[in-house]
Every structure is written in C-alpha cells, then in structure tokens.
Amino acid sequence: MVDKVEMLPYEIQPARVDVVRLGQITDSHIFAEPDGRLLGLNTRDSFEAVCDRLMREEWRPDAILATGDLSQDASPEAYEYLADYFQTLEIPTFWTPGNHDSPEVMEKHLSRGSVLSAKQLLIGQWQVILLDSSVKGKVHGHLSDAQLSYLENALKRYPERYALVCLHHQPVVINSEWLDQIGLQNSKELKTLISGYERVKGVLWGHIHQDFQYREKGVEWIATPSSCVQFEPGSEDFSAGTEAPGYRYLNLYSDGRIESVVHRIDHMEFTVDYTIKGY
Numbered sequence: 001m002v003d004k005v006e007m008l009p010y011e012i013q014p015a016r017v018d019v020v021r022l023g024q025i026t027d028s029h030i031f032a033e034p035d036g037r038l039l040g041l042n043t044r045d046s047f048e049a050v051c052d053r054l055m056r057e058e059w060r061p062d063a064i065l066a067t068g069d070l071s072q073d074a075s076p077e078a079y080e081y082l083a084d085y086f087q088t089l090e091i092p093t094f095w096t097p098g099n100h101d102s103p104e105v106m107e108k109h110l111s112r113g114s115v116l117s118a119k120q121l122l123i124g125q126w127q128v129i130l131l132d133s134s135v136k137g138k139v140h141g142h143l144s145d146a147q148l149s150y151l152e153n154a155l156k157r158y159p160e161r162y163a164l165v166c167l168h169h170q171p172v173v174i175n176s177e178w179l180d181q182i183g184l185q186n187s188k189e190l191k192t193l194i195s196g197y198e199r200v201k202g203v204l205w206g207h208i209h210q211d212f213q214y215r216e217k218g219v220e221w222i223a224t225p226s227s228c229v230q231f232e233p234g235s236e237d238f239s240a241g242t243e244a245p246g247y248r249y250l251n252l253y254s255d256g257r258i259e260s261v262v263h264r265i266d267h268m269e270f271t272v273d274y275t276i277k278g279y
C-alpha cells in the first residue's frame, strides 16, 4: 500500500456532454514471460482478445479503468508490456493495484503516454477516484487512513460532481466463502464515508473474477469478470468458473445514473485447467 497519493486530478473532456463512457478491464494477471499461464490460460492472449472486443464497441470509451491484479508476478516486464499495449489503444488509461501487484513497480513501469498514474479523473459531470486497497504481502484488502481521507477530500473538493469510486478488493459480502475471507477488511469505514455523500453513485472493483452487481441506497455496487480465468460464483472453496474472459462497459449519465454491461469474448479458443485448486 502506498500512502503517498497522487493528488493532482486529471481532466478529460468526454466525447459527448450527456454521457461518460468507460471501459473497465481487471485482473489481467500478466506474467513477465510472454507465455505465462494462469491455470493453463495464456493471460496475454486473453487480455489482448478482451481489449480487441472492447475496441469493437460502437462507441469507444473516453477512458479505461484497470482495477488491479494487472500483473501476476509484479514484474517490471509485465507492466512494461501492459504500458505498451494500453498505449496502442490510444485511450487514457488509469489503474489501481491489486494484491498481486506492486504499487511501486507500477508507478515506475506503468506510467507513460496515455497510461496515467493519476488517481482522480474529472470527466463530464463526474469524478472517478481510484483507491489503493492492496496490503503488502497479503491477499485481503484494507484502505489506509490516507486512502480514506484522499477519498473524502476528493468528495469535498468537488461536491457538484457525481462520483464513481474504484478499488481492487470487494467491499461487500458476495456469498462465496473463500472470496469473502479475502475481501476489503474495513469495508464498514468505506460505506460509512460514502453514506455521507449522496453524489457517490457507484463503487467498482475486480478481485472476485465474476460479474456481480446490486443497488443499495442509490449506489451501484459492481464487480467485473477478469480478462483471464473466472471464479465460480457462490463457491465455498477455490473453483475456476467456466465463463469466458470479459470486461465491463459503463455509461455514466449527466443526471447521476450508471448503466453498465459485461461483454465477454467469444472468438478465442482457450483452455483452463480446472484441476488446479488455487491461483
């Protein structure tokens, strides 16, 4: 976890005034080696196929949000590959670390051109705030006091903007025993903070490698499939899911509504080794 937070917001003019379009890509688990595989699946191949599918959307996104576990091994090579690849998309790309990542290595190797380490995006009627929930050496997540006050300051500073909060770990119970044990540990603090700001309209994360969404008290709570291997919803123990890699496409409207859809790739032959019992 990095306590020094990039304080400068980054501003983008969306293509249209009435809607902000975003693509979320998460849990790409890229290895240093080009043929690195997670449970038998080549994670670079599936990541590229997912990005290709995103770029075939009718409207290209104004920005891409990459919500952690971008690398499997936190290697400079993995982030260099991601920085190169994201730059080919020519869309401003923002990221936050997951449990498999190193914030320090990302800062150094995943920050150039259209790939930005800014943690606050101002766009249209919205602001997007990216929080670091990673804890060095741990699989679970935690938001430091510095991260929580960063969020609070951003909400106070732009009270007229609707807000989408992004992090890696799930801040809610998803009824999957093994994943519920490795979620965000201080989710109550996050929820209490958010409940004081009615312009917060969405919380978005990765980590659980599955599509998950519900609405509570005017806030959309959203998780997105991994761009590689999926986890089986509702599973007690680790279990790989059979659905295809995917991403989420979000529309943030100027009246505060969020609509989003998950799209999965369908044109790629891939093999997952379902006999492996961990990741």
Ligand SMILES: [Fe+2]
Binding pocket: 068, 069, 098, 099, 100, 168, 206, 207, 208
């Ligand atoms: Fe994760």
